[in-house]
Amino acid sequence: MVGMWRGSGDRLRSRRASRTSCGDRGLPVKPYTILHTIDSDGPGGAETVVLNLATRLNTSVFRSIVLVPPGSWLSSRLKEQGVPVLEVSWKVWWDLRGPWKMIDVVRKYKVDLIHSHLPAQNFYSCLVGAVTNTKTLAMYHGPVELEWSQNIKGRIRLWFVRRAADGVVVVCDLVKRLLVQLGFEKDRIALAYNGIDPFPYAAHGQPFLRRELGLPPEHRLVGMIANVRPSKGYDVFVQACAEVCKKHSDVTFLAVGDVNEEVAAPIKRMHEKLSLGNRFRFLGFRSDVSRILKELNVFVLASTSEGMPLAILEAMAAGTPVISTNCGGIPEVIDHERTGLLVSPSDHNALSEAISRLFADPEYSGKLGTQAQDKFYKEFTLDGMIERYEKLYLSYLRQR
Known part of the structure; x- marks a missing residue:
């Protein structure tokens, strides 16, 4: 033909x-x-x-x-x-x-x-x-x-x-x-x-996620909203979790997205090998992502290949501080040091250091979230x- x-x-x-x-x-x-x-x-x-x-x-x-x-x-x-x-x-x-x-x-x-x-x-x-x-x-x-x-x-x-x-x-x-x-x-x-539609991310509901997970109100949450697929870098996210948990006892990492079991199998083995237990949790596909994002201290995307990920736009709409790999179209959305932090793909040390940096400076972290939200409303509704x-x-x- x-x-x-x-x-x-x-x-x-x-x-x-x-x-x-x-x-x-x-x-x-x-x-x-x-x-x-x-x-x-x-x-x-x-x-x-x-x-x-x-x-x-x-x-x-x-x-x-x-x-x-x-x-x-x-x-x-x-x-x-x-x-x-x-x-x-x-x-x-x-x-x-x-x-x-x-x-x-x-x-x-x-x-x-x-x-x-x-x-x-x-x-x-x-x-x-x-x-x-x-x-x-x-x-x-x-x-x-x-x-x-x-x-x-x-x-x-x-x-x-x-x-x-x-x-x-x-x-x-x-x-x-x-x-x-x-x-x-x-x-x-x-x-x-x-x-994306900003309306769900502007709502102010009652906190629920820490209670659902059995965690105290002041416990810190780092989340990645992405289906478990080869290009999403979940192996790097797990390794970064291990590094951050060595320094901080009050943090839990969350994986939110549809799980491809074949792709997830080696990641779960890595999770077991690093003895992360409940410090890293797979929540699977969720329909309440907008509410989850509002409760995260930091949103992470560890992808090795991307176009323009909707998850980053969702985090920006929610005003959640973003740390992402510098790949695909992400630098067209996230201005490094102004609307988020960018790190090299496949570098779990750089990712863990960026997370710890935001933990150490809550004021700067909040500023990144606010400026990202402003950019979202101007360009990505x-x-x-x-x-x-x-x-x-x-x-x-x-x-x-």
Whole structure:
């Protein structure tokens, strides 16, 4: 199938015309239909972005339909909010039954724009867009997705997306630079920073977490909000915990996120070897992250690869001091020494020293949290993110 479109990238883009009419003020007579596609289960950052887009776009201008894997976390959340959901299984990357179903969806619902997420769906959606003459935006959420594209399968996908997508969306400037190095046209890549709803983080509920954990009110808590995955650096977080606990007897470390048991197994063995006991606790996936963040003394992200992690935005919204590794798009969010502290990836000593530094200077720690919260409200709210995407969608939909 790929060979059919060799050398035809410009023609694929130029022959697609906007199929909608606009009123006197430039708004469509009927809403544009956006098909969001993703093939990961969640919960995670990319799935949350899809959820927010599908539920928060202006319904007088846009109608959202979402194509997701069957029985996924995202599917359940979308159905709860009344968003039309189409469930499709993707067996292997060369299985074309999924794309054929997507073609039927595009034609049946008269889709105006396909917004795809993650490498596999970017490839399939560009293929469907070419067959159905539908505008397509492909989205990359982090550099790890480009690392997945280094084998022959990944290179084929990336080559086709580069030639067939009408545009590409990225969540941080680092991913944009990497795509340019891989041959993508700089002018066709749009940067759209992630955003979250600040409302849950502004609420002031009663303290509960220390009581739930059986800890005294003055006990210090250091938490990482991240699914247990290879790139999240939980091994470094555990080692940093061991170092900090040697100096401080009144601190407990918390891991909050969905647990991949295969990835977690060596981390749990390390936990046992270091005899951390209840000083380090896996809380698993929690739906009350906003409340947990309000009670942490320090939020940590120890990742080795990131795009624009929503967890950091959540900590900023809560006013919780942030210590993070200096990777991916994180330096575009956290200004070192002003809105948080940045340390080198995979350096548990640097991480433990940064934590101890904030423990030793509560005034400075509080200042970091306040300044991060101010920056969040200026640059990273969900309303701001939705506005950016609405303008981006219209810029493509109105092209003739």
